[in-house]
Amino acid sequence: MEFSQALEIANHAVNEKLARTLTEVEIALLFGAWNNLTYQQIAARSGYSINYLQRDIGPKFWQFLSYTLGRKVNKTSLRGILSQFTLPISNLQPQNQRSVDWGEAINVSHFCGRIEEIEKLTHWILAERCRLIALVGMSGIGKSALAAKVSQLIQTEFEFVIWRSLRNAPPLETLLAELVPFLSQQQDIQAKPERLLYWLQKHRCLVIFDNQDTLLQPVQHAGNYQPDFRNYGELFRLLGEASHQSCILLTSREKSAEVALLEDWNGGVRSLSLKGSWEASMALIDAKGLVGSEAEKRHLCELYRCNPLILKMVATSIQSLFDGEIAVFLQTETPIFNGMRHLLDQQFQRLSPLEQTIMYWLAINREWTTIAQLQADIVPAVSRTNLLESLESLTWRSLIEKRSGEYTQQPMIMEYVTDCLVHQLATELLMVKTSFFNQDALLKTTVLEYLHEKFWH
Ligand SMILES: Nc1ncnc2c1ncn2[C@@H]1O[C@H](COP(=O)(O)OP(=O)(O)OP(=O)(O)O)[C@@H](O)[C@H]1O
Ligand SMILES: [Mg+2]
Numbered sequence: 001m002e003f004s005q006a007l008e009i010a011n012h013a014v015n016e017k018l019a020r021t022l023t024e025v026e027i028a029l030l031f032g033a034w035n036n037l038t039y040q041q042i043a044a045r046s047g048y049s050i051n052y053l054q055r056d057i058g059p060k061f062w063q064f065l066s067y068t069l070g071r072k073v074n075k076t077s078l079r080g081i082l083s084q085f086t087l088p089i090s091n092l093q094p095q096n097q098r099s100v101d102w103g104e105a106i107n108v109s110h111f112c113g114r115i116e117e118i119e120k121l122t123h124w125i126l127a128e129r130c131r132l133i134a135l136v137g138m139s140g141i142g143k144s145a146l147a148a149k150v151s152q153l154i155q156t157e158f159e160f161v162i163w164r165s166l167r168n169a170p171p172l173e174t175l176l177a178e179l180v181p182f183l184s185q186q187q188d189i190q191a192k193p194e195r196l197l198y199w200l201q202k203h204r205c206l207v208i209f210d211n212q213d214t215l216l217q218p219v220q221h222a223g224n225y226q227p228d229f230r231n232y233g234e235l236f237r238l239l240g241e242a243s244h245q246s247c248i249l250l251t252s253r254e255k256s257a258e259v260a261l262l263e264d265w266n267g268g269v270r271s272l273s274l275k276g277s278w279e280a281s282m283a284l285i286d287a288k289g290l291v292g293s294e295a296e297k298r299h300l301c302e303l304y305r306c307n308p309l310i311l312k313m314v315a316t317s318i319q320s321l322f323d324g325e326i327a328v329f330l331q332t333e334t335p336i337f338n339g340m341r342h343l344l345d346q347q348f349q350r351l352s353p354l355e356q357t358i359m360y361w362l363a364i365n366r367e368w369t370t371i372a373q374l375q376a377d378i379v380p381a382v383s384r385t386n387l388l389e390s391l392e393s394l395t396w397r398s399l400i401e402k403r404s405g406e407y408t409q410q411p412m413i414m415e416y417v418t419d420c421l422v423h424q425l426a427t428e429l430l431m432v433k434t435s436f437f438n439q440d441a442l443l444k445t446t447v448l449e450y451l452h453e454k455f456w457h
Contacts, residue, residue, distance in 0.1 A: 003034050006082045013068040013085075020111045020149070025287060029053065029061050033078040052289055100155060101182060103163040105148045105208070110287070113279025114146055121150045121272065125206075125247050126157055130268050132240035134212070134250040134259045137274030138398040139343050140309025143251035144210050146274065151208055151249065158246075160205040167211040172231045179207070193235045200239070200246040212252035218350035222254040222393035233258050240269040253347065255396045273398070276306025284308055285326075288315035292326030300326050305410045310340050344416045347399065354382060354390045359399065359409070363417035368406040 010030055011021045022030065025048055032042035039058070043050040048057075058075070066073045073081050124130045135143045148163075155161045160183050164175060176191035183199035199205070215229035216222070225233045237258040239248050250259070255271055262269040281301040290297070304310045314329075322328040351359065361377045362369055375387055391407060394400045400407050409417065 001083050003031060006030070006034055009082055009085045010065065017068045018115060021109055023110050023112065023283060023287060025057055026061050029058060033075045049289060057286055098159060099182065099185070100161045101163065104165045105163040106144050108145055108149045108152060111145060111149045112283040113277045114142070114149070117146055117272065117274070118150055118153065122154055124270055126154060130247060130270050131244060132236065132248045132259065132262070132269045134252055134255060134271040135274055136252055136255045136271055136398065138307070139253055139347060140307050141274050142277060142280060142308050143274055147208055147210065147249055147251050151206060155206065158206040159203045162205070163208040163210065165210040166214050169214045169229065172235060193238055197238060197242055197244060200244040203246070205246040206249065207246065208249045210251045212250045212256060213254050216254055216256060221352070221389055222396040223257040223260060237262065253397060277308060278306055280308045281306040281311050284311050285315055288319055290315055290318055290324045290326050296326040296330065299330060304412050309343070310412065313340055341416065344413065347397065348420065352390065354386060355394055358390055358394060359417050360421050362400060362407060362409050363414050363421060366414065368403060368408045370406050
C-alpha cells in the first residue's frame with residue numbers, strides 16, 4: 001500500500017467520526033510513522049519542534065487515531081494496522097451528474113471541531129429540509145469555514161452546489177446572471193428572481209451566499225439593506241417563503257431583517273448564532289507551536305472567546321514577540337493587537353451613534369448592566385424604545401452578550417471599546433469639548449480607576 005492510500009484511509013476515518021480531515025502536523029506524524037522515521041527526523045522534515053511532536057501532539061494524535069479507527073494505534077503499529085483497511089470506494093468517488101462551483105469558498109482542509117454545529121446544520125438541511133439558513137456571528141468566528149465544511153460534507157445530496165461571496169457587493173442582476181444559467185445548465189439566461197426560484201424548485205440545489213452583511217446598511221439598526229441592495233432582501237424573503245426543494249445557506253455578521261422575520265423553529269427558515277470553538281482554537285494554538293500549560297492555553301482561548309481568527313493573529317504575535325511563550329504574553333496584559341484592531345474597527349464603524357454610545361457605556365460599566373442603568377447613564381436621554389432597538393441591533397451584530405435583561409461585552413471587545421474611549425476622551429479634552437462625555441455621568445461610574453490608568457499610561 002502507498003502512503004497516499006494510507007492517508008486517504010486515515011482521512012476518511014477521521015472525517016466519518018469527526019467531520020474533519022487531518023491537519024498538517026497530523027499528516028507529518030502519519031508520514032513519519034508510515035516511513036518509520038524518528039521524531040527527530042519528523043521534526044527536521046516538518047519544521048515542528050521535536051518536543052511538540054513527541055510530548056504534546058504525538059500522544060494526542062495516536063489516541064485520537066485509535067478512536068477514529070476503532071483499533072489501538074501508536075507510532076510503531078500504525079503501518080501494520082492501516083494496511084489492514086481497504087478504501088471505502090463508494091464514499092470517496094463523487095456522484096455523477098452533479099454540478100459544483102465552489103467559487104471563493106475557503107479551504108477547510110485544516111478544519112477542526114464544531115461537531116455539534118455540523119450535526120445541527122446537517123439535520124436542518126437534510127432531515128428537516130430547511131429552505132433558508134443564516135449562520136450569524138462576529139467577524140472571524142468561523143462562519144465561512146463552517147459553511148464550507150458542511151457544504152463539502154453534504155454536497156453529494158444535491159444536484160447542484162454553488163458558492164458565491166457577496167463581499168464585493170455585486171448587483172443582484174450580476175449574481176442572478178451567474179446563478180440561473182448554472183442551475184439550468186445554460187438552458188435559461190434570464191437573470192430574474194422568479195427564474196432562480198423556478199430552478200431551485202426543479203432541482204435540489206445548495207446555494208451558499210457568503211458575507212451577506214456587505215449588503216446591509218451600516219449605522220442604521222442592524223439587518224436592514226443598503227438602498228441599492230433592497231432587492232436582495234426581497235429575493236431572500238422569496239426564497240425563505242416560497243416552496244422549493246433547495247437550501248440557501250447565508251453567512252453574515254448581522255442577522256438580516258427577513259431572516260429575523262421569517263425564522264421559526266418549526267419552519268423552513270432558521271438561523272444559527274455562532275460562538276467560538278474550543279477545538280478549533282486549541283488546534284490553532286498547537287499548530288502555531290505556542291508553548292504553555294493546558295491551563296494557559298485555555299486561558300488564552302477564553303480571553304479571545306475562542307475566536308479562531310483572533311487567536312490566529314494573537315498566536316502569530318506571541319510567536320514573534322514572546323518566543324511562543326503564552327505565560328510571558330499573558331503577563332503583559334495587553335490583549336489588543338493591530339490586526340485585531342482593524343477587524344474591530346470595521347465592525348465599530350458600522351454602528352449607529354446610539355449603538356456606539358451603548359458600547360462605550362457597557363465598556364465603562366464593565367459588568368452586566370441593566371437597561372435602566374444604561375438609560376440613566378446615557379446623555380442626552382434616549383427613549384426606552386430606541387435603547388431596546390439598539391440593544392437588539394447590537395445583539396444581532398454579535399457585539400454584546402445578553403442575560404435576562406442585562407447586557408455586557410466579551411472581554412476582548414470591552415478592551416477594544418475602552419481603547420476607543422480613551423482615544424476619544426483624549427481628543428475631546430484637546431478640543432475642549434464634551435459631546436459624549438458628560439463629566440458627572442462619567443464620574444458616577446466605577447470605571448474611573450481603570451480608565452485613568454489606561455489614559456495616563
Ligand atoms: N473550525 C475551524 N477549524 C480551523 N480553523 C478555523 C475554524 N473556524 C475558523 N477557522 C479559521 O479562522 C479564520 C476565520 O474563519 P472564517 O473566515 O470562517 O470567519 P468568518 O466568521 O467567516 O469571518 P468574517 O465575518 O470576517 O467573514 C479562518 O482563517 C479559518 O480558516
Ligand atoms: Mg466569512
